Amino acid sequence: MRSITRISVFLLGLALVQPLLAQAQPVKIIGLVELSGTGATSGTNFNDGVKLAVKEINAAGGILGRKVEYTSSDTQSQPQVAKALAMKAKDEDAYVVMGPVFSGSILVSMAETRRAEIPNFTGGEAAAITQQGNPYIFRTAFTQTTSMPKVARYLKDNLNAKTVAIIYTNNDFGKGGRDVFTKALEPHGIKVAADISTDPGQVDFSGAVLKAKQANADVLFVYTNEEEAARALRELRKQGYDKPIVGETVLTSQKVIELAGEAANGAVAHVGLTADAPDPGIRAFAAKFQKEYNYKPDHNGLKGYSGMYIVKAVTEKVGKFDPKAFADAMHGIRLSVKDYPGVLMDVTFDKNGDLDRESFMTKVANGKQEVIATLPPLSAGK
Structure with a gap:
């Protein structure tokens, strides 16, 4: 009887502890970015923008009390490499995938994140990206x-x-x-x-x-x-x-x-985005980026940074780490700089994952x- 009681107490304790352990574990964001090849300039800027946002978010307590763990992999600016890396995202327990930036790569890789039901933010601009009925794809830049x-x-x-x-x-x-x-x-x-x-x-x-x-x-x-x-x-x-x-x-x-x-x-x-915009928030971002990486960001740096803050804002609106609920909430959402300074500019998303804002x-x-x-x-x- 005592053994049964001990086991029951152990199981009850485990049930109580597991949610706390899950809460303490970092949330994983995976970057699929062009760090070499023809897209190295774009991908490096985008990746550095994400990293800067993650650093700030973690310093402020993370997202819903959980730290963000960001790891990036080099697509080599090759669509098939991007596809192979995207296939691994589910095994790596990714909550969100950031990138690729090049349209040719995201058009190939996004089928894998869709299959895994992982929200995927891209810097690509090709119109076809958001014309395929993919509910998990979202832009950080204007569509063409x-x-x-x-x-x-x-x-x-x-x-x-x-x-x-x-x-x-x-x-x-x-x-x-x-x-x-x-x-x-x-x-x-x-x-x-x-x-x-x-x-x-x-x-x-x-x-x-x-x-x-x-x-x-x-x-x-x-x-x-x-x-x-x-x-x-x-x-x-x-x-x-x-x-x-x-x-x-x-x-x-x-x-x-x-x-x-x-x-x-x-x-x-x-x-759509520029570090030279006459906006205090964007100017402040550009100064932080310059200090962190010792170079001036281009539009891709702003895409990565604002995209990561959009992930934070929408997750907090949903109130939990649920990829499907996140994707559903993205469609039709409006985010203001007043409420979420890190998004840099007031932005709306439509049913396709396309964004609209000033330019x-x-x-x-x-x-x-x-x-x-x-x-x-x-x-x-x-």
């Missing part, structure tokens, strides 16, 4: 269907453009952006004078630039990754191109400015990105 109409409106209202030449990268990111952009031009009556495809990692842009010059369009729209954008700008200046050069996010990024040097001056781009038009002057206009959320114009 949100950003490109803003660019098209700028070309019409500010540059009075009637024709445009396009230089784009022939990958999921570039092709997707090119397709959405050309469609966004139609309501404004802007015609495509030259449609110029380039390869990922392309070094020589002399032929592409020559085609753009011969098209004699009112504006040139450049939509490539960082290294290619810098090479294109250098070649454009070398060949004396004198028409407005406009892009989306990448073209005026810190990395492009560093690589292109003086050739970046005059370039204009729409950006900025930027221009490179004297080797620095400057904000020349703040644009309202796209939904504000509907």
